[in-house]
Amino acid sequence: MYDGLSFCCHSERNVVKSKNLISMEKIYKYIEEHASVPSQALDWVVKQTHVRTNHARMLSGATQGQLLRMLVQMTGARRILELGTFTGYSAICLASALPEGGHLDTLELNDELEDLILEGFDRAGLSDKMELHIGDCKETLKSFRERMNLPDVGESSSLNDAEMSQMTESAASDYLLYDIVYMDANKREYCEYYDLVFDMVRPGGLILADNVLWDGKVCQDPLPQDKQTLGIAAFNDKVSADPRVESVIMPLRDGLNIIRKR
Numbered sequence: 001m002y003d004g005l006s007f008c009c010h011s012e013r014n015v016v017k018s019k020n021l022i023s024m025e026k027i028y029k030y031i032e033e034h035a036s037v038p039s040q041a042l043d044w045v046v047k048q049t050h051v052r053t054n055h056a057r058m059l060s061g062a063t064q065g066q067l068l069r070m071l072v073q074m075t076g077a078r079r080i081l082e083l084g085t086f087t088g089y090s091a092i093c094l095a096s097a098l099p100e101g102g103h104l105d106t107l108e109l110n111d112e113l114e115d116l117i118l119e120g121f122d123r124a125g126l127s128d129k130m131e132l133h134i135g136d137c138k139e140t141l142k143s144f145r146e147r148m149n150l151p152d153v154g155e156s157s158s159l160n161d162a163e164m165s166q167m168t169e170s171a172a173s174d175y176l177l178y179d180i181v182y183m184d185a186n187k188r189e190y191c192e193y194y195d196l197v198f199d200m201v202r203p204g205g206l207i208l209a210d211n212v213l214w215d216g217k218v219c220q221d222p223l224p225q226d227k228q229t230l231g232i233a234a235f236n237d238k239v240s241a242d243p244r245v246e247s248v249i250m251p252l253r254d255g256l257n258i259i260r261k262r
């Protein structure tokens with residue numbers, strides 16, 4: 001329920017009452033009806049996700065997908081990294097706004113999704129700009145860091161600012177830094193992902209983290225002690241205390257943290 005003062009997350013069970021009694025469901029339906037219409041390829045991905053998986057709720061959805069696409073357009077991003085492909089919906093949204101020569105790396109643990117993901121990329125006509133990496137994204141990120149000549153994360157925290165910026169400059173000179181990272185994999189691991197990707201992002205680049213309100217659980221007092229809630233809460237605290245970035249949580253769907261590296 002949203003009455004201009006209060007916000008509540010997207011799940012039905014969290015809807016609260018106010019004078020006007022407009023449900024979040026109605027508001028999201030209205031928002032979705034007034035956003036740009038998704039492509040046929042995205043419609044195909046949604047249908048196949050329903051038919052071939054039991055987790056359609058994990059899709060970023062049309063409204064967030066359109067926002068992601070516009071963030072790529074507005075920032076002029078050329079290199080994008082996504083953690084958590086699922087069936088490829090958000091990856092297609094992000095890649096659809098890449099300019100000629102742009103590239104998106106997307107990382108997914110579940111190899112059973114590979115055929116569906118690749119067919120979606122093909123139907124979107126974006127296969128030449130999109131690369132799927134199957135495996136645990138933490139391991140994949142470590143191999144990317146090696147390729148970019150970046151130090152191990154433990155090691156990088158012992159470097160001073162000048163040493164760190166020399167490292168990122170040398171990666172940047174090879175055009176390997178990312179303009180946007182979209183984090184949407186295992187919620188327990190967001191802090192680890194943040195540390196692994198941070199110096200892979202160019203100064204001024206964005207890290208976008210999905211589901212950071214976690215059905216509103218991060219605001220509950222006492223805080224639920226399940227690992228996902230604790231993981232997301234620790235991540236939001238870490239970001240808001242990090243002087244290297246500025247950030248804002250948008251109350252879109254399950255919450256999107258927009259983090260800009262200074």
Ligand SMILES: C[S@@+](CC[C@H](N)C(=O)[O-])C[C@H]1O[C@@H](n2cnc3c(N)ncnc32)[C@H](O)[C@@H]1O
Nearest residue numbers: 058060084086089090108109136137184185186
């Ligand atoms: C919320 S879904 C991603 C949704 C997708 N971004 C979209 O909007 O369509 C999360 C995905 O992350 C994947 N995942 C979870 N842990 C992972 C890990 N350690 N490495 C890579 N992928 C992981 C899951 O298999 C799942 O497909």
